[in-house]
Amino acid sequence: MNPHQRVSIEVELYVRQRCAFSDRTKQTIIDICRRFDQVHLSIFDTSTQVLKRPSISITPAIWANDELWYLGTFDATSFEEKLAHLSAGMV
Numbered sequence: 001m002n003p004h005q006r007v008s009i010e011v012e013l014y015v016r017q018r019c020a021f022s023d024r025t026k027q028t029i030i031d032i033c034r035r036f037d038q039v040h041l042s043i044f045d046t047s048t049q050v051l052k053r054p055s056i057s058i059t060p061a062i063w064a065n066d067e068l069w070y071l072g073t074f075d076a077t078s079f080e081e082k083l084a085h086l087s088a089g090m091v
Contacts, residue, residue: 009039009086014061017047025060025074032080036087 013029015022026043033039046056062070062079069082 007038007087007089009036009083010063010065011039011041011083012061012063013041013043014046014056014059014063015043016059017045019059021074022060025062028074028076029062029079032076032083035080036083038087039083 011029011033013026015026030041033041044056046059058072060070060072060074061068062074064082064086069079
């Protein structure tokens, strides 16, 4: 990988209305993603939007670069570590 090439990270967060865990996860992910310039965060509400991944029924669901990272669970420390590895060009 070219050391001067920026790595783009696409994060998709699927949440549901009236779900306290989804709400907390959403705010935490927003805060973490702000620390990484190369992260593009898309948030989808499974109860009101046409979804890119229509089979999502468990929330929160978090995808990064088309890989499912979390489904119904979330760990902020591990999420941030994974983003740091991706942003450094490590897989």
